[in-house]
Amino acid sequence: MADEELHETTADDQKDWQAETDAEAGTSAEETTGDEAAAKSEDNDDDLDIPMDRVEAVLNATADKDSLSPQMQRMMNRQAENTRRVEETIKGTKSNPRWFVPLFCALMIIGLVWAVVYYLTSDYPIPHIGAWNLAIAFAIIMIGFIMTMWWR
Incomplete structure (x- = not known):
C-alpha cells in the first residue's frame, strides 16, 4: 500500500486529458467552438446509442415490439405497467361532489x-x-x- 499513490484529478489533469482527446480527434482546445462542444457533449450523453425518437416512440407505445432491443422492450413493459397502476388508482379513488x-x-x-x-x-x-x-x-x-x- 505504501507503493500506491492516491491520485487526485486536478483542473490541469483535466485540461491535459481534454488536449489528448482533442489531439486524437484532430482539433485543439482553442479550435473547438461552442457548436462542436455541444455536439461532443451530446455524443457523450448517448452512451447506449439509442436515438431519442425511438425512446419517445417506446414511451408513447407507438413502436413495433419485435424490432426493439430487449432493454427497450423491458422499458416499454415497465411503462405500460406503471400506466395501468395509475389508471387503477384513479378509478379506485372516491371524491366528493363539486358542490x-x-x-x-x-x-x-x-x-x-x-x-x-x-x-x-x-x-x-x-x-x-x-x-x-x-x-x-x-x-x-x-x-x-x-x-x-x-x-x-
Whole structure:
C-alpha cells in the first residue's frame, strides 16, 4: 500500500486529458467552438446509442415490439405497467361532489359573518333572541368544520 499513490484529478489533469482527446480527434482546445462542444457533449450523453425518437416512440407505445432491443422492450413493459397502476388508482379513488367544498367554505364564512354582525349590532341578525345568535353562528361554523372531515 505504501507503493500506491492516491491520485487526485486536478483542473490541469483535466485540461491535459481534454488536449489528448482533442489531439486524437484532430482539433485543439482553442479550435473547438461552442457548436462542436455541444455536439461532443451530446455524443457523450448517448452512451447506449439509442436515438431519442425511438425512446419517445417506446414511451408513447407507438413502436413495433419485435424490432426493439430487449432493454427497450423491458422499458416499454415497465411503462405500460406503471400506466395501468395509475389508471387503477384513479378509478379506485372516491371524491366528493363539486358542490361540497364551496358549501363547507360558505357555511364557515356565513357563521363568521353572523357572529360579527351580532357583535356589531347586539340585536341582529335575528332580533330579540339575544346571545342565541352566537349559538347559531357557532353551530353554522361547526357544521362547516365537520364537513371538512369528510372531504376527499
